[in-house]
Amino acid sequence: MFETVIGLEVHVQLNTKTKLFCSCPTSFNHKQNTNTCPTCLALPGALPVLNKEVMHKSIMLGTAIDATINKTSYFDRKSYFYPDSPSAYQITQLYTPVVEHGKLQIDFEDKTQKNIRINRAHIEADAGKNIHDGEISKVDLNRAGTPLLEIVSEPDMRSAEEAILYLKKLHAIIRYLDIGDANMQEGSFRVDVNVSIRPYGDEKLYTRVEVKNINSFKFIQKAIEIEVRRQSEAWEDGIYEDEICQETRLYDQEKDETRSMRGKEEAADYRYFPEPDLLKAVVTDEMLAIYSQIPELLDAKRERFIKEYGMNEYNAGVITATVEMAHFFEMMMSEEGVSAKTATSLLTVELQGRLKGELSLANSPVDAKKLGFLAKRIDDKTISGKAAKDVLDKLMEEDLEVDGVIDALGLKQVTDTGAIEAMCQEIIDANPEKVEQYKGGKEKLLGFFVGQVMKASKGTANPQAVNEILISKLS
Numbered sequence: 001m002f003e004t005v006i007g008l009e010v011h012v013q014l015n016t017k018t019k020l021f022c023s024c025p026t027s028f029n030h031k032q033n034t035n036t037c038p039t040c041l042a043l044p045g046a047l048p049v050l051n052k053e054v055m056h057k058s059i060m061l062g063t064a065i066d067a068t069i070n071k072t073s074y075f076d077r078k079s080y081f082y083p084d085s086p087s088a089y090q091i092t093q094l095y096t097p098v099v100e101h102g103k104l105q106i107d108f109e110d111k112t113q114k115n116i117r118i119n120r121a122h123i124e125a126d127a128g129k130n131i132h133d134g135e136i137s138k139v140d141l142n143r144a145g146t147p148l149l150e151i152v153s154e155p156d157m158r159s160a161e162e163a164i165l166y167l168k169k170l171h172a173i174i175r176y177l178d179i180g181d182a183n184m185q186e187g188s189f190r191v192d193v194n195v196s197i198r199p200y201g202d203e204k205l206y207t208r209v210e211v212k213n214i215n216s217f218k219f220i221q222k223a224i225e226i227e228v229r230r231q232s233e234a235w236e237d238g239i240y241e242d243e244i245c246q247e248t249r250l251y252d253q254e255k256d257e258t259r260s261m262r263g264k265e266e267a268a269d270y271r272y273f274p275e276p277d278l279l280k281a282v283v284t285d286e287m288l289a290i291y292s293q294i295p296e297l298l299d300a301k302r303e304r305f306i307k308e309y310g311m312n313e314y315n316a317g318v319i320t321a322t323v324e325m326a327h328f329f330e331m332m333m334s335e336e337g338v339s340a341k342t343a344t345s346l347l348t349v350e351l352q353g354r355l356k357g358e359l360s361l362a363n364s365p366v367d368a369k370k371l372g373f374l375a376k377r378i379d380d381k382t383i384s385g386k387a388a389k390d391v392l393d394k395l396m397e398e399d400l401e402v403d404g405v406i407d408a409l410g411l412k413q414v415t416d417t418g419a420i421e422a423m424c425q426e427i428i429d430a431n432p433e434k435v436e437q438y439k440g441g442k443e444k445l446l447g448f449f450v451g452q453v454m455k456a457s458k459g460t461a462n463p464q465a466v467n468e469i470l471i472s473k474l475s
Helices: 052-064 160-177 217-236 285-291 298-309 313-320 323-333 340-354 368-379 385-397 402-409 417-429 432-439 443-456 463-474
Strands: 002-013 076-079 089-092 099-107 113-125 129-133 136-140 147-153 189-199 209-214 247-252 257-263
Touching: 002 160, 002 217, 052 099, 052 113, 052 147, 052 160, 052 285, 089 113, 099 160, 113 160, 160 189, 160 217, 160 298, 160 323, 189 217, 209 217, 209 257, 217 247, 217 257, 298 313, 298 323, 313 323, 313 340, 323 340, 323 368, 340 368, 340 385, 368 385, 368 402, 385 402, 417 443, 417 463, 432 443, 432 463, 443 463
Parallel strands: 209 247
Antiparallel strands: 002 147, 002 189, 076 089, 099 113, 113 147, 129 136, 189 209, 247 257
16 A cells, blocks of 8 residues: 655745836736836836835745745745747745745644644746637736746655645635635636555665646546546556656646656756846845734634634634635624524525526625614524525615615514413414324424414414424323
8 A cells, every 4th residue: 555645835926016027017918018117027127126025025925834934035036938928937935935945734624633734935926828729829918927826746645635625725825815816717726736555664765757737636536536647557567667657747638647747856956046137135124023813714714713702613614714705704793683503504504505607795785784674583582594585685686775675575583472372372273183193102293284384374473482382281
């Protein structure tokens, strides 16, 4: 049997307004090659100037992963020749990055935890974009020079499950810090997976294969599983050394396979050397004090929700899994008189179940304040939980007030015990055989009587009052 060894390299596109070394905007929705300048285009005589905000966001990330922030870091040139790199080199950080030696804790379903070591997070400039149109290839340099933060883990993960837990946690941290939108489909959170295997008990690191630029958690998991199977079969067949070499592979989602792309380069192949056009990047104590201030992250928020709102660990984990969900929930809870239990159910089950297609929490027709008010109307017994679903359906269609919809649909809950008692008695009188069966020991028939009363009241009778009155009368 074999042990899987996985290391991950994640490229995060930072959400600065301007590029890494010039003042060109970081917007890609404009006409091709319009957001460029002599620095982006690597014209002779153009000199780079470091964007201070990139250092700010890098230090925030370093603080979040409990890493060392190097007060002095340096930039290096990485030489390679591609059409989307007009300079024929990339400015990056090889020898002394801004962030080193961090860690990220992942949580398993059985409540155990594991720390994944992070070797470094270094700053580098992105390349442009190749556009292939039939037999013609074009190059758009609007993206050239966009700031990236490459986060490199140690090979500490032992399964696809651990890799996905790590990536989802890192993705959430990026969003909580608001240093990037981390949109995998648009390429602002790009993942390279390094996979190798070894016999259990062996501490040696064998040949690693890199699977590059996978754009979803689902495909990352599949690519790892396919590569582990491929390497394991080669080992068992006695052809490991012939078949498995250090290379870069692509994941083909249509064929569900990995395919060789090119041999994996070593550092010497890139001919790294210190960047001559940039000074060292110095972080002062004052900068460190300001830049290391970060918002409450998901682990701390989860623990606070458990203590403050009395939530169980599962619900608190679901609510805090994304910053959008956590902020939406807190806005709901700002409505006086709302219970966390009702708010959680409305948000995670009812609203989320209705957000399909292009709809998300960010553009939901029902905002957090309105959903919070609907939760309040459930908790103060104005309407039942069932009726709230009908109200929410209407709110998703039209921008209306909650109370107006309740009145228009006639859903206000009947709490008058006299009226409810009369309805209960009417149902009992109409079903003498079932009354005898209930009194004879078939207590499950209580559900039948409750259902008939709720039907008669068109769902407006208070369910708790109905239950209590029926039990009293049937006894």
